[in-house]
Every structure is written in C-alpha cells, then in structure tokens.
Ligand SMILES: *[C@@H]1O[C@H](CO)[C@@H](O)[C@H](O)[C@H]1NC(C)=O
Ligand SMILES: *[C@@H]1O[C@H](CO)[C@@H](O)[C@H](O)[C@H]1NC(C)=O
Ligand SMILES: *[C@@H]1O[C@H](CO)[C@@H](O)[C@H](O)[C@H]1NC(C)=O
C-alpha cells in the first residue's frame with residue numbers, strides 16, 4: 001500500500017508502461033526503460049564501474065549540540081534531500097556510498113534500499129531513480145549515549161544521456177531535532193519547515209578518520225562455476241561459454257552492477273553486446289555498470305578461457321528495478337554452460353536449452369577476489 005503510493009508519481013510518468021504490464025508482450029519488448037518517456041531517450045551505454053567517492057562528502061547531523069562532532073543523546077533523526085534533475089536530463093539510477101555514527105537506514109522515493117552502520121567503512125547501495133526528481137531520506141541513529149553522531153553519503157546519479165553527477169550530504173539537507181515523524185521517508189511528507197542540517201566535519205577533517213570504500217558487491221554468496229566438477233584442481237586449456245537469462249514480467253529492470261572474475265580470463269556480454277574483458281593477472285574482480293537493461297528480459301553471457309591449471313568463473317549481478325526493489329544474481333548451478341561455443345552464443349535470442357547446467361567447484365583461493373570499490 002505504502003509502496004504503491006510512493007511510486008505513483010513515477011508510474012504516472014511511465015503511464016504507458018504501467019498499462020502495458022498487463023500485456024505479456026512487455027516481457028519481450030526490446031527497449032530500455034527510459035525510452036518509455038518520450039523526452040528520456042536512453043543513450044547511456046555500459047561502462048567500467050565508477051565509484052561514488054566519500055572524499056568529497058560531509059558529515060551532517062541536527063546541530064542539537066552546536067559543537068561539530070559534539071556528544072549527542074541516544075536518538076534517531078531524519079535527514080532528507082530532494083535532488084532535482086537538470087531540465088535537459090533524465091535520472092536513471094544511482095550508486096550511493098554511506099557511512100554513519102552509529103547506524104542508518106537509507107530510503108529513496110519512500111523505498112528502503114539499505115540499512116547499515118559504522119564510520120570506518122562506507123556501505124555501497126544501488127537504486128533505480130525517477131527521471132525528474134528523487135527524494136533521498138536517511139534515518140540516522142546514535143546508539144551510544146553521549147557520543148558523536150553523524151551521517152555522510154555520496155550519491156552518484158547516472159543520467160540517460162550517459163553523463164553522471166555527484167551529490168553529497170551537506171548543510172542543504174533538511175532535518176529535525178526530534179525522532180522521524182511517521183512515514184518521514186515519503187514524498188507526501190512536507191519538510192519545507194524543517195531545519196537545515198549542521199556540518200559535523202568533512203571527510204578530510206573530522207574526528208572520525210576517513211571511511212574506506214567498501215567492495216562494489218559481495219562475492220561471498222557466489223559460486224565458482226565451470227564445465228567440470230574438478231575445475232578447481234585442473235581443467236582443459238580451452239574456452240567455455242556460460243549464460244544466465246533473467247526473464248520476469250512483474251517488474252521493470254533499469255540498471256545492473258556486475259562484479260566478475262575468471263581464472264584465467266573472460267569476455268562479458270549483456271544482451272548480446274560485449275561489455276568488457278578481464279584476466280586473472282590483477283587478482284581483483286572487475287566491475288561494470290549496465291545502465292541500459294531491457295525491462296523484463298536480460299541475458300548475461302560469458303566466454304571464459306583457461307590458460308593453465310585450474311579454471312573458474314565467479315560473478316555477482318545486482319539488478320535495480322523501477323519500483324525501488326532490487327535482486328542479486330550469483331553464479332551458481334543454475335547457469336547454463338557449454339564446452340563448445342557456438343556462433344551467436346551471447347545473443348538474447350540464442351537457444352541454450354540443450355546446454356548443461358554449470359558445475360560448481362570449491363576454490364579455496366579466495367584471496368584472488370580482493371575487490372576494492374575503486375578498481376576496474
Ligand atoms: C578523491 O579521491 C580520488 C581518488 O583517490 C581523487 O582522484 C580525488 O582527487 C579525491 N578528491 C578529493 C576532493 O580529495
Ligand atoms: C522535488 O522537487 C521537484 C521540483 O521542484 C518537485 O516537483 C517535487 O514535488 C519535489 N518532491 C518532494 C518530495 O519534495
Ligand atoms: C572465446 O574467447 C577466446 C579467447 O579470447 C577466443 O579465442 C574465442 O574466439 C572466443 N569464442 C567466441 C565464440 O567468441
């Protein structure tokens with residue numbers, strides 16, 4: 001009920017799309033979501049992941065204690081900012097990094113997209129956005145009596161023309177020196193009479209130290225896959241193809257973040273387009289932003305090659321949907337795999353129904369997958 005109210009403005013903009021959800025044809029419609037808004041042609045293309053950097057951001061709180069980073073009572077406080085899109089652009093999705101003393105719950109357009117805490121390392125969040133404006137709301141929590149309190153976030157907004165812009169928590173955010181009112185995260189709540197947030201310190205200069213960037217996505221839930229169960233020990237020196245098709249008609253996919261790594265190298269394709277290649281050499285996984293998912297049917301394909309010894313492919317794919325929800329796809333035994341790579345294997349129309357399921361192998365060398373947010 002609450003969710004429906006929140007996404008209403010967005011659904012309004014996407015009226016044609018909302019009507020079409022009852023039409024099964026939507027499941028195979030070959031357009032990116034932004035194309036449904038006449039003035040929002042999506043020309044954004046997949047690219048190497050760009051981190052949202054906390055080093056440009058500021059710590060904010062309510063100013064109940066006028067001394068920056070002074071002690072505060074145990075409390076939960078609301079912080080809000082409506083970020084409007086420049087006239088010539090349409091917002092697609094955002095990469096967010098947030099740190100807090102001591103904890104936070106982060107909402108975008110009324111939908112809770114993450115909960116976390118701590119000032120030593122940020123939390124990475126991803127969300128689809130509305131084209132014209134987006135309401136970012138944080139419930140900040142100070143959980144220790146007489147201790148400093150603060151929230152720091154950087155929001156990297158991706159536009160449909162392929163550009164992006166960085167926004168931060170600063171003194172333009174609205175707050176209350178009181179517990180968040182009911183449904184404070186909803187656009188229907190008017191914050192125009194709220195106070196402005198008070199600066200508690202900058203990234204470079206505060207008593208908190210400098211929060212580090214987290215991994216882009218976790219790989220801990222993902223399995224190493226290949227075409228044989230002993231690939232973790234040794235495998236043929238050869239290329240193998242893998243596919244994962246995500247097809248659902250209930251929601252509209254907008255953007256994906258992909259984290260991928262292979263022993264020894266890979267080429268990643270999304271909906272038939274070559275996205276990038278990477279190899280074992282760097283000992284770090286590669287990350288990509290896919291800002292042009294199809295609404296309901298998306299095909300991820302990989303050509304992975306073993307040069308010597310063991311072989312494996314591991315990936316995590318985070319998909320953001322128009323309604324504010326998200327989904328994590330991991331490499332596992334549900335991926336399709338083949339030893340001989342047919343022509344056109346990467347295309348969405350390719351029929352992989354006679355491929356076997358991938359084998360899952362245990363690979364103990366997890367140090368391969370050191371994944372700083374800033375790396376390719
Ligand atoms: C933030 O960090 C990046 C990467 O280390 C650096 O290129 C950039 O200059 C830094 N910006 C500021 C304001 O310190
Ligand atoms: C955000 O700003 C836009 C543009 O001024 C406005 O149309 C919209 O109603 C605002 N939303 C909220 C929740 O304040
Ligand atoms: C798979 O990758 C290997 C190694 O890069 C390459 O030689 C081969 O042509 C690729 N196969 C296809 C079908 O793309």
Ligand SMILES: *[C@@H]1O[C@H](CO)[C@@H](O)[C@H](O)[C@H]1NC(C)=O
Pocket residue numbers: 229232233360361362363364365
């Ligand atoms: C390879 O995987 C098997 C089970 O799939 C496991 O028993 C074995 O310890 C693994 N070997 C290495 C070197 O990780």
Ligand SMILES: [Ca+2]
Pocket residue numbers: 101102142143144147148149
């Ligand atoms: Ca605290």
Ligand SMILES: [Ca+2]
Pocket residue numbers: 263264306307308309310311
């Ligand atoms: Ca190898």
